[in-house]
Amino acid sequence: MNQMPAVTGNDNENVIYSVTQLSRKIRDILAGNPQFKDLFLEGEISNLRRPDSGHIYFDLKDETSVLACVYFKNLQAEVCNDLGNGIQIVARGSLISFEPRSQYQLKITKITQVGEGNTSRELKHLREKLEAEGLxxxxxxxxxxxxxxxxxxxxxxxxxxxxxxxxxxxxxxxxxxxxxxxxxxxxxxxxxxxxxxxxxxxxxxxxxxxxxxxxxxxxxxxxxxxxxxxxxxxxxxxxxxxxxxxxxxxxxxxxxxxxxxxxxxxxxxxxxVPESHKSDLQKYKVAIVGLIVLLVFLIIVFLLAGGSV
Known part of the structure; x- marks a missing residue:
């Protein structure tokens, strides 16, 4: 078995990181760099999710790139019910790393709505065009x-x-x-x-x-x-x-x-396949209902016949 190269702090070529160590290093670099703090970022909201925790997760995108964002409940200064996919916003926040997945994202502290996003606006115009044509x-x-x-x-x-x-x-x-x-x-x-x-x-x-x-x-x-x-x-x-x-x-x-x-x-x-998809159980239910209706009918006929004698 080949021996692993020695781990040293001076020569990166000889350092072997674990996945966790590298993830933490990325986290520390983002956290320690002032360029990634208190950013203002404009983009269009997509893939918005609102779990029961009250946090808000979404992607912020432009024509070519997408950035994951998180707006924690305790940082939400106002009600955010009007946030939705297709809205153009300016988000204020800092880049952080989600260590378990080595994924960087924007932790938002404030959101300012700008208007309708480009994608949403183009989609709306296309829908109106096709709808006018009768499609x-x-x-x-x-x-x-x-x-x-x-x-x-x-x-x-x-x-x-x-x-x-x-x-x-x-x-x-x-x-x-x-x-x-x-x-x-x-x-x-x-x-x-x-x-x-x-x-x-x-x-x-x-x-x-x-x-x-x-x-x-x-x-x-x-x-x-x-x-x-x-x-x-x-x-x-x-x-x-x-x-x-x-x-x-x-x-x-x-x-x-x-x-x-x-x-x-x-x-x-x-x-x-609306006809073929009827299961055997459904067919049995129909048959049983039919038998019950027939039985009720026969009982009524029998009672009427007996009452007239």
Whole structure:
């Protein structure tokens, strides 16, 4: 076994840190540098979270970068109910390091709202534009078939969304075998990748409807589903498109253009096969209710017949 090099304080090339030691060193550097204290930082809020602790966590972003921020409850001088994603702010605070993850973040002491953020403003304008063109109109939405022959599925390969959909399909009687069209669902290349998958499934004569799904995540992960070209592709699809994007708290323009909107990939799969997804238990319940109704009817007939004798 090779011997570890000696640890010295003078030659960094020979120093072997543990992960904890390096994390603490980063923390101490940030804490001891006055350049990182009492900063004023302008950006747009995204991925805002409000846990039960009362602390507020969010990302502050501009066109190219994102910085994690924390606004501890004891530092909140005023009510912050009006904070939300898409708001442009100036945050005052200091950089700190969250040692367990070696992640630096801005510990905020004061927030001043500037107005609407660029991303939020652009998204609002795009929505108004597409809405004026009628892309979100209810009367243009296509009906989901009750008994589809095959269901096309667009999702990332080996993703939680894919597995959730397969779990639902495997529980159906008979089992549903989807036609998979794998695509990238986050990042700059995602819209083009999803549009290609939509095109492929539309050209497949055996596919009766299409599910577009991805699991939950921070708001930045869903920007691909606000892409204008993708929204137009969904609206112009010849086959019904069911979206199951993120969870109930996530919303995007792709949902507005879809023919059916589900809150999760699993509920999207259930919506795609409404007849097949009825479980044996549901069928037994229907049968039992039918028998009870018949029994009650026979009892009433018997009583009426007996009363007339």
């Amino acid at each position: 979100f109109n209810y009367d243009r939405k296509k009906k989901v078939p009750l008994r589809p022959r095959k269901v096309g599925v667009i999702a990332s390969k080996n993703s939680d969304a894919e597995q959730d959909i397969l779990n639902v399909f495997n529980s159906c009687k008979p089992t549903i075998k989807p036609v998979m069209a794998y695509a990238t669902t986050r990042g700059e290349g995602a819209p083009f990748s999803i549009i290609k998958a939509l095109k492929d499934l539309n050209e497949n004569p055996d596919v009766d409807e299409i599910i577009l799904a991805r699991g939950g995540g921070p708001s930045e992960d869903f920007m691909a589903f606000n892409d204008e070209a993708l929204v137009r592709a969904i609206a112009s699809s010849k086959k019904p498109v069911i979206t199951g994007i993120g969870h109930s708290g996530n919303s995007c323009l792709a949902d507005l253009a879809a023919d059916y909107v589900a809150t999760t990939p699993s509920t999207a799969a259930e919506a795609a």
